[in-house]
Amino acid sequence: MKKAVVITGASSGIGAATAIHFGKQGYFVYLMGRNKDRLAEVAVQCRSGASLMSCDLTDLAALNKRIAEITSTTIHKVEVLVNNAGIFDVHSTEQGSDELWQKEFEVNLMSAVRLTRAFFPYFKQHGGGSIVNVSSSLGLKPTAATSAYSAMKAAMINLTQSNSLEGGAFNIRVNCVAPGIVDTPIHQFHSLEEEKRNAAIAQMNPMQPLGRIGTAEEIAKAIYFLGSNDHSSWTTGAVLAVDGGITNT
Template identity: 70%
Template sequence: MKKAALITGASSGIGAATAIEFAKNGYFVYLMGRNKERLQEVALKCRSGASIMSCDMTDTNALDKRLNEMLTTKIHRIEVVVNNAGIFDRHSTEEGTDDIWQKEFEVNLLGPVRITRAFFPYFKSQGGGQIVNVSSTLGLRPQGPTSAYSAVKAAMVNWTASLAMEGGPFKIRANCVCPGIVDTPIHGFHSLDTEKKNEALEGMKNLQPLGRIGTPDDIAKAIYFLGSDNSSWITGAILPVDGGINLL
């Protein structure tokens, strides 16, 4: 059976780059996200085979259906789950409504928990598997008015440690990547016209010792490392991939 990876949020940014990275390395990829057209575009770039799992992760019925399809159709050996899908919100505690906090928790934490819970018995029965969670440097050290996002991403870091301990006896590894600022549609500057975008990038240059913000590929390579056998004795690791921004 061909080895496979599930990547959530594969229709854009870091998730799309991650899907392409796994595909380059011979994995069949399951691409999850809401936007079918963008998922199809990514699927075309995954030469070793891809299947589109379009669903909103907050719709538990749709998610269960998708997970069931994947876990019962045993065409591939799914070895990796990348919990990458996420939303970013810029509100202080004073401004953030219950709705904002609930949405952050629903998409950025409960979605990954539901997916991982479904995969645990599958990984146990096949003798192992890898979970890679995508948190954020804001989950390690909050900055600016992003309280709900930062709190949820911190929860993801902590949850990864629980998962690593729970999964260890079953050869299930769990690790977490914490990206710094990465050029994806999650940020407003991503879609500015070239001149304004270059100005914005110039302004952010000195925020990190390596002198530039990240690309989706920078993160995809780290996720691939933690999801593949290259990291076979690593579990519970929290890896900042951030050009050093967390040091300043």
Template identity: 35%
Template sequence: MSGFEGLTVAVSGGASGIGAAAAAAFAERGANVAVLDVNPSPDHWSRTCDVADDYQVRQAVAAVVERFGGVDVLVNNAGIGAVGTVEENSDKQWFRVLDVNLMGMVRLSRACLPHLRESPSPAIVNTSSIAATAGLVKRALYSASKGAVHSLTLAMAADHVAEGIRVNCVSPGTADTPWVQRLLDQAEDPAAERARLEARQPTGRLVSPEEVAAAIVFLADPANRAVTGVCLPVDGGVAGLRIVKG
């Protein structure tokens, strides 16, 4: 499991949750890890980066290149959530979520592509969501942003396949992350809400950040050069299984 030795992996949103698990997984496999996040990483070299700010993005990528000599893998993981129907989120919320969840990936990819072209093993992995393909209650804005990520991944894979740059995405189900915990804390009965989320999983439990990270590593692994334009669900069976109990 040393296929990343000598490679530099930039992980946006890498200070917590899925991003932190991905950063740890790449580091364990010998990669140079650069965390780009609004918060510093306690475990890896990091650079403050708000993906909604193009200047910060370009400065952060330049700092990664200066520190490690290039970028071989980009993990576009930074994102924010939203709860509500199409009527309940304001224009300001729509612009903000799309600016981070979609345009943030555009900005980072745009800044990293010149360096990825110089890499012997270039790859981009985007974090989408089952919300992109499954209709979820009160997730109109979030679902729209992740649906755009899914489509962006396929388009980028087609644009850059001739350059040898692979582009894929993971599609996590409900993961046991700090963001989900914050949503649970807002519920009238957090324990009951957590039980409800677990019950809708065919596996009966939430997805762990480490499980999503393992899929990200797989998609980025230079050994998987034939894998591009793929959206890999890591959702405990939500996307494909219909379990009838009783």
């Protein structure tokens, strides 16, 4: 069977870059996300083939259907699961409604919980596997007005470490990448007109000891490193900050 990777939030940003990078390394890519048109645009850039698994990750019935489709195939063997899907809201403590917290909880944390829970028995059956969770530098060092997002990303780190302890005996590795500020559509500045966007980025660049914000491709390479047995076969429970050094400031 051909090796495969499952990537959530694959329609843009870090997810799309990760899908393209895994495709370059010979992986068939299962692209999970809500926007089928954008997933199709990513699919054509995946050199080793891709399948569109469009669904809302907060719709449990739809998600379970897609998981069943992936795990029942005899053509591809899933070796890596990348839990990347996420949303980002900036709000004060007073603005943090129950609805906002619940939405952050469902997308940023429970999607990873459900997919991990589903793929643990699959990986056990196939002799092992690798899970990479995408957290954030805010999960390590939160800032004001990011309480819900930062809390979910901190929980993602704890989830990673707990799952790694359970998975070790079955050759299931679970690791985590914590990106800093990356130029992707999750941030509002990304969609500004060019002049305003460049001005916003210029203001953020000095916040990093390395003097610039990151790219989706840089995070994708870190995810591939942790996901691939060729590069990190003795690594589990790790939290890799790829953030230009911002968590050290």
